[in-house]
Amino acid sequence: MALVGSNANAWEPQRNIEFVVPYSAGGGSDLNARMVVEAMRQNDLVDRPVLVNNRPGGSGAVGNSYVYNKGGDSHTLMTFNAGQMMSTVTNDAPVQLEDLTPLATLAEDTLLLGVKADGDIQSLEDLIDQANSGGVTIGGAGRGGEDHLGFAMLNSELDADLQYVPFGGTGEVTSALLGGHIDAAVFKLGSQVDPSLVRSVAAFSDERLEAPLDEVPTFAELGYPEVQLMIFRGYAGPPDMPAEAVAYWEEVFKQVSESDKWQNDYIEKNNLIGTFMGAEESAEHYRKELERYKQKLAEVGFVE
């Protein structure tokens, strides 16, 4: 029985679905995929079993290639997020955005610029002052990822002496900030850093965040509209996926995004921003973001 749409010609899965996660089990993309599968199962959205397959390596490049090699297949899905797209640029990977079929985008994360809650720096202004008098070090997770891109935006817009210091993960960044080893740090909204320890001085979001972060001004409000980064979490399929299959998956993802399971157990608990973009809108959005990433990363000399 067709569960999605009433069109008799509509495409339906004929066998097991392979849901590729290009990162290790237990990571952010893995949790995301498993939550999607759970929401599909609870709401009977897909008739066939959906099996998660972790293909980590090459900062997503191994998974991207794996899916690329299944060209035309309608039974393969993959998680696709901003960091994964960014690494195709920074690593000059063999499989690029145009080699994949974007299907949908269900969630967005953004960045916050944080300082030690009980430290001397209390606002963005203080930070810029200090940067001009002796330089400021800003920590973030990883090099060439979202945090670094956020720093690149600050560096090109703020006109101040800033130095990026990459760490292994949010935990290490927080330690270094609380221990006074760095002056400020870039955090993902989703990493939920304790506000009693870290004060957020400005947000990279396109509009004000929800409480308890509704007091934090956006960079646009502070006069830096170019400092803006929404980190998407979406899904893609192999190249040349038939249009009927794309439409089918678009509808399934739409229903996932509307399910209680997804809203309560994923968006809310991970402190993300819920959204829905269909296949075409996602493809357009990814293309635009990719151009912007390339430009900003080039400005800090990270790519040519």
Add this chain to the structure above:
Amino acid sequence: MDILQSLLQGFATSLSFSNILAALIGAGLGIVIGAIPGLGSVTGVALLLPLTFQMDPITGIIMLGALYYGCMYGGSYSAILLNIPGDAPAVVTALDGYPLSQKGLAGKALFTANLSSFIGGTVGIIMLTFLGPVLAKVGLLFGPAEIAALILLALCSIGWLLGDNPGKGLISTFLGILLSTIGLGLAFGQPRFTFDSMYLLNGISFIPLVIGMFGFSQVLDMMVNRINTSGLTDKLGLRDSLLDRKEVLRVLPVSLRSGVLGNLVGILPGAGATTGSFLAYVMEKKVGRRGQDLGKGEIEGVAASEAGNNAAAAGSFAPLLSLGIPGSGTSAVLLGGLMMWGLQPGPLLFQQNADFVWGLISSMYLGNVMAVLAALAIIPFLVKLLRVPHAILIPVIAVVCVVGSYSVNNSMFDVWFMLGSGVVAYFMSVAKYPVAPLLLAFVLTPRLETSLRQALDISRGDPMIFFNSPIAVTLLSLILLFVLYPLAKSLFLRSRKKSDA
């Protein structure tokens, strides 16, 4: 006595039938997962996590905590019995554990591993209970410069401390350093020595390397040399595995001091359980009564390593609970779990969810006891492994090696890499080059490089950052005192002997 009261309350929460059952299941699963090369505590916790969402948060975290402990126990079993460390810290355990089992003392080695894991874990938990928040704050004093100095201390100790020939140990260390530089460096984000292969972009995976270097080279060795162990397998009953009073007295002080050191290392951001167990081993080598004989099969070596890594595991919970900062890969996954249950780790957790925190801490005692019980029940069956004829054991280990290395990334590349490194390690051992320094250097070097680079980023290239910090200066002088001085002395003595002769 506020803490004691809270702790007792915690026990009241955690000691229900379903929680004890959850701890027992978690510990049993953990031992099995830890003993299988290729599966470690990070994978185990990540896989079990979704199943616990249906449970009460306290029952869930008790099960995961017990699994974490069980993995630490299990990782040492394959190291001792087969010379295949289940995880990175167990590389240190294998140094003395495998020689012991070759002497026919596998049971004693396993029992020592259990006893010292238990003592180390308990020391760690007691320190966490009473000093957790304080220690977490002390840990914050360790920035990149201090961590770099600490890792350098560990790295400098490797080569000449392990094996009979310092020169060969150093060469093996340098090989490990070389291998660890493959992949995207965190320092510059540029691919190094990847030969344009995306499989090398994220560097060499540790698990295929360790399975090849230890496990597969063992298979080759067994095939070539046909080591006959059947004569050694007479004393493998449970009674012969128990330590006598004298041996317990040998293990006890080692476990206590290794536990304290391991716990302190575990609290530091990004130092890790391997650094904990290795530094405890180094300390034992320096100050222990049988330090000279470590590496030839002494229970003290097993005890130092196991107590060190279990205490470090407990230590990594201190920054997680009191500051919301995960101290290890596994506690990072647990952090995800805490948030899924709607709990926000951090200073407020102790106030807002006191019953949960103390329930968790008391469950660590529970998990530790369960892990030791489960382990004791398993030992008699495990040592029977050694009685299995080689004609059966060799193909079985070979299959375990292949499956274990494939399962990490679902990648055939890793399997080929495992086979290749096994062959290299076999010839290294034929030429009497020790393999353990290579692996330890492989684990420690990226941490050193990262911290070094961060420190220099912070100081904008000024190396004085290492000399302006009292902690870093202390650690650097320890390197001079304990590592370079004896090395220079031994080289000097040798050259004089030569010129005398």
